[in-house]
Amino acid sequence: MIVGGVSLCLVGIAWLVVRNRPKIFEPEYLNPLKNNYGCARTLQVLSTSAFWPPVIWAFLALGVFISFGGLWGGPWLIHVHKLDKIQTGHVLSMLALGMILGGPLLGFLAERVLKSRKKVLVIAALGLVLLTAKTAFGNPMTLTGLFVWFGLLGMTTMAAAPLPLTLIRNAFADDLAPTATGIANFFFLAGGAVMQQTGGWLLEMQGHTTLTGTSEHYATLFQVYFACAVAGLVAALLTREK
Numbered sequence: 001m002i003v004g005g006v007s008l009c010l011v012g013i014a015w016l017v018v019r020n021r022p023k024i025f026e027p028e029y030l031n032p033l034k035n036n037y038g039c040a041r042t043l044q045v046l047s048t049s050a051f052w053p054p055v056i057w058a059f060l061a062l063g064v065f066i067s068f069g070g071l072w073g074g075p076w077l078i079h080v081h082k083l084d085k086i087q088t089g090h091v092l093s094m095l096a097l098g099m100i101l102g103g104p105l106l107g108f109l110a111e112r113v114l115k116s117r118k119k120v121l122v123i124a125a126l127g128l129v130l131l132t133a134k135t136a137f138g139n140p141m142t143l144t145g146l147f148v149w150f151g152l153l154g155m156t157t158m159a160a161a162p163l164p165l166t167l168i169r170n171a172f173a174d175d176l177a178p179t180a181t182g183i184a185n186f187f188f189l190a191g192g193a194v195m196q197q198t199g200g201w202l203l204e205m206q207g208h209t210t211l212t213g214t215s216e217h218y219a220t221l222f223q224v225y226f227a228c229a230v231a232g233l234v235a236a237l238l239t240r241e242k
Contacts, residue, residue, distance in 0.1 A: 041179040048180075050171040054164030055184050056235040057121065059191035060228040061128055065157035066192025067199045068225065069095045072218075073150070079213030081146065091146050098154025106160055117163045118241040124160035125236035127152060128229040136226035138215065161188065170242050198224070 045051055068076075069092070077088045110120040131153055134141070141149060165181060165188075172180045199221050208217040 041176060042183065045172070045176060045180045045183055048171070050240045051168060051180060051184070053235045053239040054121070054167045055187045057125060057232045057239070058161060058164045058184070058188045059194075060232040060235070061125065061157045061191075062161060062188055063191030063195030064128065064132070064225050064228055065095075065153065067195035068221075069150070069153060069157075070192070071196050072199050072203070072221065075213055076218055077146070080215050080218065081141075081143075083143075087143075091143075091150055094147050094151035095154040095158075098151040098156075099159045101151075102155030102159025103162070105155070106163065110163065116241060117167055118236070118239050121160060121163045121167070121239060122233070122236045124156045124163070125229070125233040127156035129226070129233050131156065132222065132226040132229040136219075136222040138219070164239070167239060167241060171240065195228075 073092060073095075074088050077083045077091055078085070083091065106120050106124065109123075110117045114120055131149060134149070165184060168180050168184045169177045202221050202224060203213075203217055206217045206220055
């Protein structure tokens, strides 16, 4: 009942606040493709250099989040840190808290403080590098440290996801923006699918099973996460902002 009530309130707010159409229509900004087929639009998006850096960051960063936060984080807490299922659930809930708090915070930084989505994206990418470096090089963490680490993981990955999507949308004219964001969404989700399978394969290669696991089993996985974070930082630095 509470969720339904909140949903109705959100619907009402959207009805009052969200515009049905832009107030200002600039036909000169629109530049329809001569060939209006979806294939032509897709090829034009994929051939645009500004499209790829934010997509690469999202593919890698969200891949780390979905792979570890959504699948391998729980077994890691249970096997390596010897937490019970209740404690593990509490720690994993920090991912959601990081997303909830990080979204408005990063948006505020991008709009009001730094006035640049690219700069905030770079900060988030750097944060992910530091987080993965802590686990990749075997630094131990206390229970409090785990709570903080998982919260920051949600903040520097999933909470930052709207930034590259907005950068991609702004990089294209209005006629191509929907195609670009649609293709970008595919890569955003594909990162998680690829990284989950890759993570499982790496753990299996190290001798990990569903019942047993050590820090050595997860070492290679964390090193891959660190490499992905570094590559994501490079992609964020190469992102162009209009």
